[in-house]
Structure formats: C-alpha cells, structure tokens
Amino acid sequence: MWHKIKIMSKSKQPLILITNDDGIQAKGLNELIEGLRSLGEIVVIAPNVSRSGMSSAISATNPIRVNQVKKEKNLTAYSCTGTPVDCVKLGVNEITGRKPDLIVSGINHGSNSAICVIYSGTVGAALEGCILGIPAIAVSLTDHSPSADFTQAVKQGKAVAEKVLKDGLPKGICLNLNVPAIPEVKGLKVCSQTPGYWTKELQKAKDPMGKTVYWLTGEFLNEDPGNNRNDEWALAHGYAALVPLQLDMTAYSFMEDLKTMTEETLKNRKGGQL
Amino acid sequence: MWHKIKIMSKSKQPLILITNDDGIQAKGLNELIEGLRSLGEIVVIAPNVSRSGMSSAISATNPIRVNQVKKEKNLTAYSCTGTPVDCVKLGVNEITGRKPDLIVSGINHGSNSAICVIYSGTVGAALEGCILGIPAIAVSLTDHSPSADFTQAVKQGKAVAEKVLKDGLPKGICLNLNVPAIPEVKGLKVCSQTPGYWTKELQKAKDPMGKTVYWLTGEFLNEDPGNNRNDEWALAHGYAALVPLQLDMTAYSFMEDLKTMTEETLKNRKGGQL
Numbered sequence: 140m141w142h143k144i145k146i147m148s149k150s151k152q153p154l155i156l157i158t159n160d161d162g163i164q165a166k167g168l169n170e171l172i173e174g175l176r177s178l179g180e181i182v183v184i185a186p187n188v189s190r191s192g193m194s195s196a197i198s199a200t201n202p203i204r205v206n207q208v209k210k211e212k213n214l215t216a217y218s219c220t221g222t223p224v225d226c227v228k229l230g231v232n233e234i235t236g237r238k239p240d241l242i243v244s245g246i247n248h249g250s251n252s253a254i255c256v257i258y259s260g261t262v263g264a265a266l267e268g269c270i271l272g273i274p275a276i277a278v279s280l281t282d283h284s285p286s287a288d289f290t291q292a293v294k295q296g297k298a299v300a301e302k303v304l305k306d307g308l309p310k311g312i313c314l315n316l317n318v319p320a321i322p323e324v325k326g327l328k329v330c331s332q333t334p335g336y337w338t339k340e341l342q343k344a345k346d347p348m349g350k351t352v353y354w355l356t357g358e359f360l361n362e363d364p365g366n367n368r369n370d371e372w373a374l375a376h377g378y379a380a381l382v383p384l385q386l387d388m389t390a391y392s393f394m395e396d397l398k399t400m401t402e403e404t405l406k407n408r409k410g411g412q413l
Numbered sequence: 414m415w416h417k418i419k420i421m422s423k424s425k426q427p428l429i430l431i432t433n434d435d436g437i438q439a440k441g442l443n444e445l446i447e448g449l450r451s452l453g454e455i456v457v458i459a460p461n462v463s464r465s466g467m468s469s470a471i472s473a474t475n476p477i478r479v480n481q482v483k484k485e486k487n488l489t490a491y492s493c494t495g496t497p498v499d500c501v502k503l504g505v506n507e508i509t510g511r512k513p514d515l516i517v518s519g520i521n522h523g524s525n526s527a528i529c530v531i532y533s534g535t536v537g538a539a540l541e542g543c544i545l546g547i548p549a550i551a552v553s554l555t556d557h558s559p560s561a562d563f564t565q566a567v568k569q570g571k572a573v574a575e576k577v578l579k580d581g582l583p584k585g586i587c588l589n590l591n592v593p594a595i596p597e598v599k600g601l602k603v604c605s606q607t608p609g610y611w612t613k614e615l616q617k618a619k620d621p622m623g624k625t626v627y628w629l630t631g632e633f634l635n636e637d638p639g640n641n642r643n644d645e646w647a648l649a650h651g652y653a654a655l656v657p658l659q660l661d662m663t664a665y666s667f668m669e670d671l672k673t674m675t676e677e678t679l680k681n682r683k684g685g686q687l
Contacts, residue, residue, distance in 0.1 A: 192473030194498075195531045199466030202618070202626035224468075224532070229627060232615050254544060256662055257469045258498070270528060270610045299675060306674055311608065312664045314671075329672045331663040334585065336544045341506050344476070352476035353503060383671050385664035388530055389605040390586045390657040397588075397657050398603045400580055401573060 152213075153179030153304050156239040156268070158226045159247065160260030162189045163208060163218040167246035167280065167289055174293035175243065175300060176214065182239070183209070183216035184230040186223060191249075192355075193260035195267065196222045205229060223264035231271050241304055242268030245278035246292045248285065252317045252370040252380060253333035253359060262315055262384070269313035269386055274303045276313065281374060282320035292318040295327060295379040315382045317374055325377040332382050333371040334362040426487075427453030427578050430513040430542070432500045433521065434534030436463045437482060437492040441520035441554065441563055448567035449517065449574060450488065456513070457483070457490035458504040460497060465523075466629075467534035469541065470496045479503060497538035505545050515578055516542030519552035520566045522559065526591045526644040526654060527607035527633060536589055536658070543587035543660055548577045550587065555648060556594035566592040569601060569653040589656045591648055599651040606656050607645040608636040 155175055159168040163185040172181060184205070198221045209216035217234060219226045223244065231239060244264035251259040261277045268275030278296040280287055295318050308314065315332075318324060340357035361371050370380035429449055433442040437459040446455060458479070472495045483490035491508060493500045497518065505513060518538035525533040535551045542549030552570040554561055569592045582588065589606075592598060614631035635645050644654035 189474065192471040194468035194470045194537065196468045196470040196496075196534075197466040197532050197629055199629060200463065202620070202628050204624070204626055222470075225629070228614050228629070233617070233627065254660065257540060257544070257660065258471050260470075263468065266531060270531070272610070302675055309664075309667055309670075312667050327675055329668055329676060331665070331668070332661050334661065336546070340502050343507070346476070350478070352478055353507065354476050355471055355473060355499070355502070381671065381675060383664035383667045384662045385667075386528065386531065387606050387608065388658045388662065390583075390659035391605065393583055393586050393657045393659075394603055394605070396583075397655065401576055401601055401655060402603060 153240040154235060154237060155179050155181050156227070156230045156235060156242045157181060157183045158185050158223055158230065158242070158244050158264045160186065160190045160193055160223045160264065161248050162186050163216065165248060166285060166287065167248050170289040170293050171243060171246045171278065171296060172214065174297045178300060178304065179240070180213045182230060182235050184219055184226045184234055186226060187218040187220055190222055190260050192258050193222045193263060194258050195224050195263035198222060198225050203229065223260040224267045227264050227267040227271065231273065239273050241300060242273050242275040243278060243296065243300055244275070246289055246296060247279035248287055249279065249283040250281040250317050250374065251277060251279040251315065252374060253335050253361070256315055256332060256384060265313045265315065266384065266386065269311065274308040276300060276303060276316055278316045278318070280318050280320055287320060291321070291324045295324060299381065311386045312383050315384050316379060317370060318379045319374045319377060321377060324379050327381055328373040328378040330370040330373050330380045330382050331368055333369040335360050427514040428509060428511060429453050429455050430501070430504045430509060430516045431455060431457045432459050432497055432504065432516070432518050432538045434460065434464045434467055434497045434538065435522050436460050437490065439522060440559060440561065441522050444563040444567050445517060445520045445552065445570060446488065448571045452574060452578065453514070454487045456504060456509050458493055458500045458508055460500060461492040461494055464496055464534050466532050467496045467537060468532050469498050469537035472496060472499050477503065497534040498541045501538050501541040501545065505547065513547050515574060516547050516549040517552060517570065517574055518549070520563055520570060521553035522561055523553065523557040524555040524591055524648065525551060525553040525589065526648060527609050530589055530606060530658060539587045539589065540658065540660065543585065548582040550574060550577060550590055552590045552592070554592050554594055561594060565595070565598045569598060573655065585660045586657050589658050590653060591644060592653045593648045593651060595651060598653050601655055602647040602652040604644040604647050604654045604656050605642055607643040609634050
C-alpha cells in the first residue's frame with residue numbers, strides 16, 4: 140500500500156543525522172545525541188544560535204557557514220549559521236558523505252503540537268528530511284525551560300527512532316512526536332493535528348527610546364478540545380503524541396468546489412479564456 | 414458540505430490586507446495594490462526588506478517594529494521589521510481595526526508552486542491569514558526579475574480575489590495562485606501540489622578571507638511531470654495554477670499503519686506502557 144524508502148546501508152551501521160532549532164548548545168539536543176548513540180553513527184549539524192520559530196525558512200540571500208565542533212568515535216558535530224532546514228540541506232548534501240538512514244530533529248524545548256507544526260523550526264527540519272527522501276522525526280518536550288528533564292522524551296524518541304530505522308516511512312511522510320513533561324508518560328498515541336490557533340499574540344511595549352515595539356506571545360486556542368484522536372488531547376492525558384505529517388498540502392476535499400467557484404465562472408466571462 | 418467563513422462587513426466596503434515577502438518596495442506588491450484598489454479599502458503591511466524563503470517563520474525572540482509609509486483615501490501602508498507571518502499577525506491584531514475580509518500575499522517575484530509552498534514566505538503569509546480565520550490567497554509570478562511584467566498575474570489575482578470576496582473559503586483552507594510569465598495566460602486550472610524536490614542545492618564558495626561559505630541554489634526535480642492535474646503542468650502549458658492548501662498536515666492515510674508500527678509493538682514490549 141505504501142512505498143517504503145528505507146535505505147539502511149547493508150555494510151555499515153545506520154547513519155543518523157541529528158539537528159534542532161534551539162541551537163548546538165541546547166540540553167534537548169545533547170540528551171537526544173546521547174540517547175541515540177547506541178543506534179548507529181551520529182552526525183550532528185545544528186544552528187550556532189537559537190533559531191526557534193523558523194518554520195521551513197531557508198537562507199535565500201545570505202551565505203551559510205559551517206564549523207566542526209566535535210569529533211569522536213561515531214559522533215561528529217557541526218554548528219551552522221543557517222536555519223534548521225539549511226542544516227539538513229548541508230548535512231545531507233555536503234557533510235555526511237553517505238545518505239543518512241534517519242533524521243531526528245530536537246529534542247525541542249517546548250511543545251510543537253497542533254498548529255505549531257506550521258511555525259516550528261524543529262518540524263521544518265524533519266519536513267526537509269522528508270523532502271530529501273530520508274525518514275525523519277521531530278521530537279519535542281512540553282517544557283520550555285533550558286534545564287528541562289528530557290528523560291521521558293529521550294525514551295519515547297529512541298523507541299520511535301528504532302521503529303523507523305527498522306520499518307522506514309512512506310514517501311512524503313514524516314513524524315511529529317510531542318512528549319508531555321511529566322515523570323511517567325503513559326504510552327504513545329498516534330494522533331491527528333489538533334485544529335486551533337494562537338490568540339493574544341502581540342504584546343505592545345516601549346524600547347528604551349520610547350518607541351513602540353511588539354513582542355510575539357500568546358495562548359493556544361484548541362478548537363476541538365474533547366477529541367481523543369488529536370495530539371493536544373493525548374498530551375493533556377499523559378500520552379506522547381505521534382502525528383504523521385505529509386508534504387502534500389493540497390486540500391483535495393475542496394478541489395471540485397473550487398473548480399465550480401473559479402474555472403466555470405471565469406470561462407463564462409470570456410468565452411473560455413480569462 | 415463546507416463551512417464558509419465569509420465575514421464581509423455589511424456596512425462598509427471590503428477590507429483587504431495585502432502583504433508579501435519581497436518587501437514593501439517590490440514591484441509585484443505595488444502592482445497588486447493598484448490592481449485590487451477598486452475592490453475595497455486596502456491596508457498594506459509588508460516587510461521593510463526582502464524576506465524571501467521565510468516560510469511561516471515568526472520573530473520568536475526579537476521585537477518587531479512597524480512604520481506607516483503611506484496614507485491615502487482607502488489605502489494605508491506600513492513597513493514592518495518582521496517576517497511575512499509577523500506582518501499578518503500585526504496587521505490583523507493591531508493595525509486594521511476591523512477583521513479583514515480578505516488577505517492577499519504577493520505578487521511574488523518568482524514561482525511558489527510545488528514544494529515551494531513549504532519554503533515560501535508569500536505562501537506562509539496566506540497560511541497565516543487562514544489560521545486567523547480570514548480567506549487568503551498567495552499570488553506568485555514565474556519571473557524573479559525586479560522589473561517583471563505583472564499584467565497577467567494582476568488580472569488573474571484580481572479575478573480570484575473577487576470570487577473569494579463573494580463566496581468565501583472553507584475554514585482551514587487558503588489558495589496558492591501561480592501565474593506563468595507569458596504575454597497571454599490561457600486560463601485558470603485548479604491543481605494539486607506537484608510532488609518533487611530541489612537538487613544541486615548548495616554552491617560552495619570562498620569569502621574574501623578564503624573561508625568556505627555555502628549559497629543555496631538548485632534545480633527543481635518534478636517527480637510527476639506528465640500529470641495534467643498538478644501545478645507545474647498547468648504553468649508549463651500556459652495556465653495559471655490555483656492550488657487549495659490546507660492547514661491540517663496530518664497524513665491520515667498512514668495513521669492505521671503507524672498505529673500498527675508503533676503502539677502495538679510498544680505495548681507488547683512492556684505490558685501496555687512504554
């Protein structure tokens with residue numbers, strides 16, 4: 140039914156590319172590295188500073204620089220001046236030397252559930268892995284603090300990574316794993332993306348010169364709070380939430396109505412031509 | 414079948430919020446403004462510099478500044494230091510005073526078809542309108558040059574804008590319009606997002622100090638070139654391509670297999686719990 144793109148090398152141990160959006164120094168990244176080391180050879184390429192909220196942004200107009208920061212047996216790490224997506228592009232095309240068997244992005248300090256898949260650099264990096272034909276997982280913990288406890292998130296992330304290394308993922312699909320920041324996670328739920336949006340997003344303030352500036356902030360408004368098939372429900376009930384994400388954003392359900400709405404009317408207007 | 418979120422004010426003319434990712438000075442933006450002026454009151458809020466390739470990035474850690482640059486009858490324009498998505502958030506929450514009836518992003522200098530929906534700031538801004546419950550359209554022309562001829566793109570964009578102002582769009586769905594840079598566009602095709610990815614993406618170079626830098630570049634590889642239902646086909650055959658995009662990125666087709674792959678195996682491992 141679905142085409143696997145598992146590309147595990149036969150002769151070598153699996154190659155796992157790790158990135159994030161919180162930057163090379165983040166605790167979540169470094170705990171993920173340690174958690175996955177037993178699964179294969181690790182190459183890390185992560186932003187040199189925090190690049191949160193970068194979505195799938197690319198460095199369209201600026202050059203990108205890369206710097207090796209660690210070289211150990213089966214672990215090499217690089218920092219990069221680009222975005223999380225730039226990191227994946229550079230990692231796969233210039234750094235690893237062979238095609239990674241798996242890309243893991245995270246572990247993010249803070250949830251990337253629901254509509255945050257659209258804004259998240261952590262998820263952006265996983266989507267990029269998927270675009271490049273490599274099985275990819277974004278992993279996030281629902282705790283923003285720099286010293287958050289990643290024990291449960293590493294455990295869940297490693298379990299999913301092992302499954303994906305073994306079974307692969309369908310073409311055009313990657314995984315978004317969010318783990319609740321609680322001492323004992325109940326288990327894993329496969330979920331859909333919760334519908335909703337952020338409210339109270341802008342905080343007006345004055346800079347030291349008295350000029351107005353705006354800071355982004357906000358509260359998430361869950362538009363389907365009782366639905367036990369979505370990721371917000373799972374997280375609120377003590378489960379890790381695993382959402383499969385697809386690259387094809389086409390709203391197929393609306394195509395026929397859109398044809399009626401646009402093509403025919405436009406045809407009628409000018410005898411078949413706009 | 415689908416819930417319209419048309420919110421046209423009864424007492425006033427439609428309010429149209431216009432943004433882009435090429436920046437407030439771009440020709441494509443300014444031709445779009447002139448093209449849509451007859452449809453209602455226009456508020457423009459666009460990046461103060463080019464923010465191409467910004468996807469749905471937000472200014473997560475930096476304050477945003479806004480500056481009014483134009484005030485005419487039924488047309489006010491602002492420049493903003495943030496991303497295209499920041500522009501939409503600011504426009505809707507702080508600038509317009511009433512909820513816009515329509516958001517139009519563009520006209521982008523360069524195509525945003527196929528997988529570019531993931532990277533595009535133009536599309537990111539339209540998705541943001543959709544997130545905020547406002548009908549939204551991204552418009553792009555397949556010509557990167559600063560002095561491109563936007564005549565056909567304005568005509569197509571205006572026609573679609575009129576339809577959306579009249580009929581609204583379903584909740585969670587926005588439109589991605591790409592127009593070929595040819596003297597006479599044949600008409601409009603409702604399409605799906607072409608599958609594919611960019612190759613040869615990194616160009617290695619030296620900076621004046623002799624240090625290595627990488628520039629993003631590349632060629633798009635169309636994975637389904639003969640499919641006359643997708644946007645690349647339409648553009649190559651002289652049609653404007655209109656793709657409905659949805660915010661819900663869940664890969665529903667893979668959910669059952671993913672449950673089999675993860676939940677059950679993980680349950681078996683530890684008596685129902687990870």
